[in-house]
Amino acid sequence: MRAILGGVRWTAPQRGVWTLTDPEVERQPPVPDADSAAADDPDLALVRAIAEGDQEACRTLVDRHLPRMLGLARRMLGNPHEAEDVAQEVFLRVWTHASRWRPEGARFETWLHRVAINLCYDRLRRKREVLVDEMPEEADPAPNAETLYHEAHVASRVEAAIASLPDRQKTAILLCHQQGMTNIEAAAALDVSIEALESLLARGRRRLKEILSAEAGDLLGGV
Amino acid sequence: MAEREDRMNAERFARILEAYGADPRRWPAAERAACEAFAAADPQAGAALGAERALDELLDALPPVAPSLALRTRILSATPRATPPLARPAKPERARGSLQGLLGGFGLGGGLGETLALPRLPASALSLFAASAAFGLYLGMAGPAWVTGVSESAAYETAKVDAVVLAFGARGFEDGGDFGEGSVQ
Numbered sequence: 298m299r300a301i302l303g304g305v306r307w308t309a310p311q312r313g314v315w316t317l318t319d320p321e322v323e324r325q326p327p328v329p330d331a332d333s334a335a336a337d338d339p340d341l342a343l344v345r346a347i348a349e350g351d352q353e354a355c356r357t358l359v360d361r362h363l364p365r366m367l368g369l370a371r372r373m374l375g376n377p378h379e380a381e382d383v384a385q386e387v388f389l390r391v392w393t394h395a396s397r398w399r400p401e402g403a404r405f406e407t408w409l410h411r412v413a414i415n416l417c418y419d420r421l422r423r424k425r426e427v428l429v430d431e432m433p434e435e436a437d438p439a440p441n442a443e444t445l446y447h448e449a450h451v452a453s454r455v456e457a458a459i460a461s462l463p464d465r466q467k468t469a470i471l472l473c474h475q476q477g478m479t480n481i482e483a484a485a486a487l488d489v490s491i492e493a494l495e496s497l498l499a500r501g502r503r504r505l506k507e508i509l510s511a512e513a514g515d516l517l518g519g520v
Numbered sequence: 521m522a523e524r525e526d527r528m529n530a531e532r533f534a535r536i537l538e539a540y541g542a543d544p545r546r547w548p549a550a551e552r553a554a555c556e557a558f559a560a561a562d563p564q565a566g567a568a569l570g571a572e573r574a575l576d577e578l579l580d581a582l583p584p585v586a587p588s589l590a591l592r593t594r595i596l597s598a599t600p601r602a603t604p605p606l607a608r609p610a611k612p613e614r615a616r617g618s619l620q621g622l623l624g625g626f627g628l629g630g631g632l633g634e635t636l637a638l639p640r641l642p643a644s645a646l647s648l649f650a651a652s653a654a655f656g657l658y659l660g661m662a663g664p665a666w667v668t669g670v671s672e673s674a675a676y677e678t679a680k681v682d683a684v685v686l687a688f689g690a691r692g693f694e695d696g697g698d699f700g701e702g703s704v705q
Contacts, residue, residue: 368585498539
């Protein structure tokens with residue numbers, strides 16, 4: 298269930314990032330179904346090749362996961378520059394620790410998400426006051442697309458609404474909706490039970506509906 | 521999960537919609553079929569699905585984030601093989617060797633450097649030191665009088681005395697140190 302990296306378990310309590318944990322969600326035992334997920338991990342061979350210095354394997358891994366790592370960090374942090382820093386740090390850790398990575402029941406992609414999530418939590422914790430007071434940056438505008446202005450505006454409001462969620466609710470929603478993870482994978486990445494994940498998702502979605510319904514023009518009604 | 525399939529009901533169905541939204545692809549795999557069957561059979565399910573679908577569409581409409589080529593390049597420039605191995609610079613060793621070589625040139629032997637635990641100096645400093653020493657030696661032996669403080673004739677006389685000492689050892693001193701021109705004969 299947990300990945301071991303350099304003899305260190307990459308679980309949130311040891312990294313100290315679970316200070317952001319929603320007190321209403323109790324931490325649960327690992328998800329049993331996730332143990333079988335590592336058996337058919339498509340990244341396992343790549344990681345082993347990377348450990349031997351295979352440059353092609355490095356490129357393949359980056360092309361496979363960089364967009365999703367960057368997207369997750371971008372939506373969690375609301376800042377494109379910080380998101381790039383996080384994405385780069387994730388892969389630097391892969392390069393550094395590939396030779397010591399052991400599945401231990403978790404897919405490599407799940408471990409990647411955990412690293413990215415923890416890095417984002419660290420940054421969010423450091424600038425929490427700023428995030429509370431300020432809205433995240435506007436989404437990149439679509440070039441020469443006046444007809445897409447409304448879509449860009451909607452996207453920026455949705456991003457702002459997501460950014461305003463408590464960190465773990467936000468992470469749960471991003472993992473399931475943006476990252477395309479199954480509930481088992483998302484629960485493993487968050488290191489919570491399925492029930493806890495569903496609680497985070499339900500409360501996050503409820504809050505999003507409240508925010509977006511209150512927006513001018515009622516975004517939910519406009520879709 | 522099979523147990524859950526058996527007890528799929530309105531409450532569980534609503535819980536799944538609240539958490540995962542209206543898209544069956546996001547529903548738990550073990551309960552998906554039961555959920556879809558329940559939705560098809562329950563007349564109230566349509567309204568519940570519609571309410572969640574609006575939020576799903578907003579979330580799905582978020583544009584993808586594309587990494588820049590510069591970011592990809594930065595990441596790949598730090599891959600394991602691209603990182604040069606940490607190698608000890610050989611410059612300090614060469615500098616020490618130069619000092620030992622210098623000492624060897626003065627007949628002091630290569631082992632002296634080790635014995636004296638000579639400091640590791642840069643090669644440029646050693647070169648400057650050697651040049652200064654050679655120039656000073658030249659001035660002292662063959663430089664003009666204003667540098668050495670010895671007239672040319674006095675230097676000649678001193679050279680003669682040196683030659684006598686070399687030829688006759690300390691005996692000249694036993695003779696009272698009279699190293700006049702005739703005594704050389």
